[in-house]
Amino acid sequence: MSESSSPRRARRLAGTARRLNRSPKLLDAARRTREWALGSQQIDHGLSSVRGRPADVAFRQLAALRAEEPGVAGELGAAILQSWQRLAEAQGRGRGEVDVVVLFTDLVSFSEWALEAGDELAVELLREVGEAIEPPILSRRGEVVKRLGDGLMAVFRDASSATEAAFEARDRVALVNLDGHRPQLRTGIHLGRPRKVGRDYLGVDVNIAARLAESAQPDEVLVSERTLRALDPGSVSARRRQFRAPGAPPDLIAHAVRRA
Numbered sequence: 001m002s003e004s005s006s007p008r009r010a011r012r013l014a015g016t017a018r019r020l021n022r023s024p025k026l027l028d029a030a031r032r033t034r035e036w037a038l039g040s041q042q043i044d045h046g047l048s049s050v051r052g053r054p055a056d057v058a059f060r061q062l063a064a065l066r067a068e069e070p071g072v073a074g075e076l077g078a079a080i081l082q083s084w085q086r087l088a089e090a091q092g093r094g095r096g097e098v099d100v101v102v103l104f105t106d107l108v109s110f111s112e113w114a115l116e117a118g119d120e121l122a123v124e125l126l127r128e129v130g131e132a133i134e135p136p137i138l139s140r141r142g143e144v145v146k147r148l149g150d151g152l153m154a155v156f157r158d159a160s161s162a163t164e165a166a167f168e169a170r171d172r173v174a175l176v177n178l179d180g181h182r183p184q185l186r187t188g189i190h191l192g193r194p195r196k197v198g199r200d201y202l203g204v205d206v207n208i209a210a211r212l213a214e215s216a217q218p219d220e221v222l223v224s225e226r227t228l229r230a231l232d233p234g235s236v237s238a239r240r241r242q243f244r245a246p247g248a249p250p251d252l253i254a255h256a257v258r259r260a
Contacts, residue, residue, distance in 0.1 A: 101156040101191045101227065102206055103142070103166060104213035105133060108184040110150035117181065125178050126150060132172035133185070136165040145201060151213065155201060159223075159230035162189050166221045167259055174219065188212025190224040204249070211245035212254055225253045236260050 107129065114122035130147070137144060137154045140161040145153045156162040166187040173185040190212060192205025208224060216222040223231075228238055238255040245252075 099191060100194055101159050101162040101189060102194060102209035103154045103162050104188045104210045105151045106186050106213045107150040108186055108218045113181060121179060125183060128176050129173055129183055132176055133169040136168035140165045159191050159227045163231060170219055184218035186213055186216035186218060187221045188216055189227050191227040191230050208248050211248040215243050215245060220256050222254050223257050228255045234260055
């Protein structure tokens with residue numbers, strides 16, 4: 001083999017690797033596999049650098065890599081880091097130091113409606129829903145961590161504030177009427193100790209809240225057992241529900257709550 005053929009071969013191999021890394025089918029398969037096995041925990045590319053532990057640095061570097069050039073390699077890296085986080089939490093490490101109430105919201109059947117309604121109406125609906133959801137959160141000293149398409153993630157200092165915000169947000173969304181379409185909100189709430197990295201929160205407690213939201217019925221507020229125990233017994237009525245979801249503990253017990 002000539003010396004000149006070696007660089008050409010290396011370039012061809014590198015080009016093939018880049019194409020495979022960007023393959024939509026492979027990327028979708030890698031992402032679906034990771035979410036099925038570990039949950040759909042998000043890695044925010046806007047994380048700050050205030051924490052210097054190796055895992056925090058790794059999360060930030062991976063987030064930056066995925067933001068610049070999403071690909072199969074990034075998904076595999078995310079799977080490795082999530083697995084490490086899961087193991088650390090199982091051993092009592094890697095969790096936060098204070099209780100945080102995590103809330104997720106989701107619009108029921110938004111994607112199907114948006115496909116028929118078109119981009120313009122979809123964007124307008126998200127704007128109106130955001131205006132309905134965010135004031136109840138902010139007025140109770142909650143913090144909107146991130147907006148996730150047709151939903152959002154917020155955190156609170158106590159379970160009562162989070163639950164009351166969820167009830168009011170649901171009622172306000174029910175008043176939205178866009179071209180005859182009335183959106184329905186579903187909400188999941190979990191009290192835990194997620195690990196804060198920059199502006200984001202990571203860990204199994206975040207996954208639990210997200211899975212609760214995904215499992216909630218239209219107009220339903222679904223809370224974890226620990227969240228329910230932190231609420232005033234006279235403030236809500238609760239109906240127990242047990243379910244299984246990727247990224248959540250198999251023995252997780254949930255409760256659909258309503259105002260008493």
